[in-house]
Structure formats: C-alpha cells, structure tokens
Amino acid sequence: MLNTVYRLVAPRRFEVAFNDIDLNGEQVVVRPTHLSICHxxxxxxxxxxPMDVLAKKLPMALIHEGIGDVVYDPLGEFKPGELVVMIPNTPVEKDEIIGENYLRSSKFRASGFDGFMQDNVALDRDRVLRLPPDIDRTVAAFTEIVTVSVQALHRFDRFAHARRNIVGIWGDGxxxxxxxxxxxxxxxxxxLIIFGTDKEKLNSFSFADETYLVWDVPENVEIDHAFECVGGDAxxxxxxxxxDLIHPEGAISLLGVSEYPIPINTRMVLEKGLRLFGSSRSSREDFEKTVEMYQKHPEILGYLSNIVGAQVEVKSIADMNKAFELDIHKMMGKTVMIWNK
Known part of the structure; x- marks a missing residue:
C-alpha cells in the first residue's frame, strides 16, 4: 500500500515523501483525523x-499527539472506521524493572522516527487503543500529553510519602x-495550590483550592509535595x-523540559532530605488509565476543552505551515490540525 508522508526537511519546510505499508503483517493501519502540535x-x-540534533533527526514527519480511524486490521480485532488513539512510544523489548517509556532502546514517534503527519500510519497493534465513538475528537487529539501527566501522577503515588495534605503545582500552561x-x-x-505567572491563566484553574502569582506568595504557605510543570530557563x-516552600522529606516531580542544565539549590535538597524524580512520556498503561478517566468522569473532557486553541483544517502543505505558525503565537491552548489529507 503506497502511503504519503509529510516530512520536515529543514526548519519551516515540509516536503512530500512516500513509503510502502505492508498489509500482510499484523500492524493496524490508521488514518489520522486530528493531530495536536506539541512544544x-x-x-x-x-x-x-541544536544543529547536530537537527542534522541527525531530519528529515522526519512531526506530531506524536493524534487520533484517527482504523482503515485496516489484518487480524480483524479492529473494525474499519473505529476511532482510536495512536500511542507514539514504541518499545522493542520488555524489562521487569524499567518502564517502556524509559527504556533507552524504545523508539518514539516524531523523535526517533516518523510521527503522525501521514495519510496513513501503520502501528503495532498494542500501540492502538479504542476511544469512545462519541468523544470530542478535538480534545481527544491531545490525549498523549494527558497521559504524560497521568504517568507523573502514578510515579508520585510511588515516590511521595503518605502525608499529602497540601500539594503545589508550578506552571499555568x-x-x-x-x-x-x-x-x-x-x-x-x-x-491543591497552583503557582503561576499569569493571573488570567490562573483564573482558569477553577478546580484548585488556591492560586498564587509566584512573586506574591503569602509567607505562611507551605506544601508537602510539588510538581514542576514550567520547563525552559524559568x-x-x-x-x-x-x-524553599516544601516540607522536609517532600517529593518533587519534575516534568518541565529544558534544553540546557538547570542550577538548583542542592544544599537545601540535602538539608531537607528531598526526593526529586523525573517523568517523561508515557506507556500504554497510562493511555488505558486516561481513557478510563474520560469515561468515569466525562466532565474532565469539558475542562480539557478549555485549552483547545486554534483548529486548522489541513489539506495542503501550506495549511501545515499555517497551523504551526499560528501555534507559535498562541498565548495558551493546544493547536489542533483537522487532518483532511
């Protein structure tokens, strides 16, 4: 089956390429319908x-957040037209200790190999998960980033001590x-206390108990554990x-990505006996838990719809560039491409 792939070959330049999808194996073929742009x-x-990274990675199809309709399943487990979420992490081995998303041998869509900017995507069958057919597809498009948070919460449950009276989350994006x-x-x-830098954004955290601007935190505020969702130099x-604000022996979950090393106050980490742990990407189990949460608490989807930003119908390479350029200038929210290729 001849397939069209839209690869980034240089900054801001997409080109068309072709590959062949083998219909005689066991992979499930999915036609993307909604793709979400990530940082x-x-x-x-x-x-x-860095230039050496770009030289190594490109050309490559972007996007690792997306959903689509099943086109073909040689084993008949999935029916044509079924709505599924595509799982970008692709392990090649199993380890009884290390999770599939932390194995150095695992491949990841739009990082080590082509992402979902294709007319059709062939996925190993454990990389495909059914979604409720009536789900808001625009929200479901960024399920992958939701699973990253779910992965961090699973790790929090493992690493944080049992006193969880007050938790702070840094980052209003x-x-x-x-x-x-x-x-x-x-x-x-x-x-639950949220710490951020934009009052308008903080107002959207209606489900939190308190919100503070990071430069205007009352002196009596203290927390048991924390999540860092900021990233970059900040x-x-x-x-x-x-x-400074966490109680001794608290746990700090690090989720923010930075291109460069970040200096931290290790003296107080030692004095307080703190535990810092990182979380990145997610596993199939996290996708299953996320879809379960969608179904158990459907109001979650309503909250998530608040961060849907631009929606761009994509029929051409010009539309792809338009979507990415719009995404650059957004204040907040997820840019979703309605993939009508």
Missing amino acids: ADQRYYQGSR NLGYITSLFFRYMYPDTK SQKAINQII
Missing part, C-alpha cells in the same frame, strides 16, 4: 534544537493545567521556590 514539534519546526486537573480527580481530599526559579 517538541515546534522546536523542530523552528529549528531551535497546558501541562500545568492538565496535571492539576487530573490530580484533583485522583486526589480529591488533598488541598524552571530554575520554579524548582528553587519549591525547595
């Missing part, structure tokens, strides 16, 4: 990754919003503020 995609699109929302539903009895200030 990682933008770093490739804008050429803000998309990742902070999603992590906070799912924390609220998974830990309803914990007091994560330095966020992490160090967390270290």
